[in-house]
Amino acid sequence: MNYIEKLIDISEGLTYSVKTYGCQMNVNDSMKIMAVMNECGFHYTESVYESNIAIINTCCVRENAENKVHGLVGNIKKLKESGRNKALIVLGCMMQQEGYAEEFMSRYSQVDAALGTSDSAKLPETIYKILTNSERAADLSSATKEIDENARPFRHYRISEFVTIMTGCNNFCTYCVVPYVRGRERSREPKDIIYEINELTAHGTREIVLLGQNVNSYGKGFDEKLDFSDLIQKISDETDVKRIRYMTSHPKDLSPKLIDTIAENPLVCKHIHLPVQSGSTKILKQMNRGYTKDDYLKLCDNLKSKVGDIILSTDIIVGFPGETDEDFKDTLDVVSRVQYGSAFMFKYSIRTGTKAASMADQVDEDIKSDRLQQLLTLQEKYTKKTAERYLDKTVEVLVESTHTEHRNVVGKTSQNLSVALESECQVQAGDLLNVKINEIKTHTLIGKII
Numbered sequence: 423m424n425y426i427e428k429l430i431d432i433s434e435g436l437t438y439s440v441k442t443y444g445c446q447m448n449v450n451d452s453m454k455i456m457a458v459m460n461e462c463g464f465h466y467t468e469s470v471y472e473s474n475i476a477i478i479n480t481c482c483v484r485e486n487a488e489n490k491v492h493g494l495v496g497n498i499k500k501l502k503e504s505g506r507n508k509a510l511i512v513l514g515c516m517m518q519q520e521g522y523a524e525e526f527m528s529r530y531s532q533v534d535a536a537l538g539t540s541d542s543a544k545l546p547e548t549i550y551k552i553l554t555n556s557e558r559a560a561d562l563s564s565a566t567k568e569i570d571e572n573a574r575p576f577r578h579y580r581i582s583e584f585v586t587i588m589t590g591c592n593n594f595c596t597y598c599v600v601p602y603v604r605g606r607e608r609s610r611e612p613k614d615i616i617y618e619i620n621e622l623t624a625h626g627t628r629e630i631v632l633l634g635q636n637v638n639s640y641g642k643g644f645d646e647k648l649d650f651s652d653l654i655q656k657i658s659d660e661t662d663v664k665r666i667r668y669m670t671s672h673p674k675d676l677s678p679k680l681i682d683t684i685a686e687n688p689l690v691c692k693h694i695h696l697p698v699q700s701g702s703t704k705i706l707k708q709m710n711r712g713y714t715k716d717d718y719l720k721l722c723d724n725l726k727s728k729v730g731d732i733i734l735s736t737d738i739i740v741g742f743p744g745e746t747d748e749d750f751k752d753t754l755d756v757v758s759r760v761q762y763g764s765a766f767m768f769k770y771s772i773r774t775g776t777k778a779a780s781m782a783d784q785v786d787e788d789i790k791s792d793r794l795q796q797l798l799t800l801q802e803k804y805t806k807k808t809a810e811r812y813l814d815k816t817v818e819v820l821v822e823s824t825h826t827e828h829r830n831v832v833g834k835t836s837q838n839l840s841v842a843l844e845s846e847c848q849v850q851a852g853d854l855l856n857v858k859i860n861e862i863k864t865h866t867l868i869g870k871i872i
């Protein structure tokens with residue numbers, strides 16, 4: 423009898439929850455966790471506080487996310503004492519940091535197990551041992567090895583679904599823990615990706631978002647020469663998917679071939695998330711990003727001129743060690759020149775184990791807050807301006823939902839802008855509609871079908 427079968431015998435009436443912090447890769451890992459837990463016979467509940475088995479999938483990319491995990495684990499202590507919580511498992515990037523899991527478990531006696539990233543396959547054995555022997559364990563042994571093709575995510579078969587194509591990173595940006603906690607780049611075989619997408623489209627999915635820490639590195643290490651552009655072509659040829667998105671693209675690896683693919687393949691959405699992180703060449707060098715301000719601006723110009731109606735989004739860190747007012751002005755300059763449709767903007771926070779953590783000239787919190795505010799204000803102007811570009815224009819919308827709180831029909835344009843219809847109409851999720859935009863409300867385009 424394997425551990426899944428053993429758990430089916432004892433899981434009757436027990437509920438589980440999965441709380442996820444961090445990026446889409448973590449969201450996808452949590453879907454794999456849900457698939458395993460459902461297979462073991464546990465019932466899903468959204469509330470951590472009502473569940474008998476609480477699983478926390480952590481992120482260590484920013485300090486804020488880590489603090490939330492500590493707070494949540496602290497709150498679960500009382501549930502453990504009352505007997506409602508029977509197992510508390512903390513896994514993911516935070517635990518994967520060297521020596522962290524052991525220390526975490528000795529600090530919080532309510533935590534029963536600590537596992538690494540992509541460790542869903544270990545859950546049945548771990549949970550069985552907790553429930554039957556009260557056995558506590560930290561096991562980070564397999565988290566950065568091969569991608570486990572047997573671990574498939576639980577699917578809602580939404581109109582838009584994520585599909586992981588690669589994991590890990592070789593870049594070692596000096597502020598980032600990902601290469602340490604997710605290991606080096608590993609790409610999935612195209613046949614496994616195609617199989618997964620065909621399974622999704624057979625159940626109604628119309629759009630896929632290809633996920634990887636750096637999708638532009640896809641295929642490195644394969645015997646057959648096959649890069650990210652080739653993968654996109656294969657997906658276009660061998661599946662029925664209607665739209666293809668992807669994230670994240672490292673600017674230094676965005677090849678002219680990929681730009682041509684974005685421009686020429688009608689299934690590829692005309693939106694790209696291209697993290698700049700800083701506008702200052704000096705800071706980019708200290709971040710080990712592998713491009714200069716000029717390189718980045720040329721790349722954006724090239725994308726805009728070749729693809730036409732494309733929207734760019736980005737990630738920006740303010741207050742990286744050594745960032746002066748002049749460096750920050752360069753960042754503002756890039757934002758003004760690229761005119762992003764949206765941006766994720768953060769204050770730099772020290773991540774233990776990274777090179778930047780020990781750099782001199784750490785920037786004062788007050789200065790970081792002030793710069794972040796300036797940046798948010800500037801970006802808001804361009805987010806608004808981007809949406810306004812579509813007033814009185816007709817856009818193609820993929821309907822994602824027909825029942826939302828405020829509007830009847832909501833979908834997305836190829837450029838990743840949200841669109842709502844101004845009046846009720848008979849359409850279905852998955853329909854592709856031409857919509858004339860008449861109004862903009864808090865970044866949502868509003869229009870009617872033509």
Ligand code: SF4
Pocket residue numbers: 591592593594595598599600601635636672
């Ligand atoms: S490219 Fe840089 S920021 Fe992105 S995951 Fe790799 S090391 Fe981290």
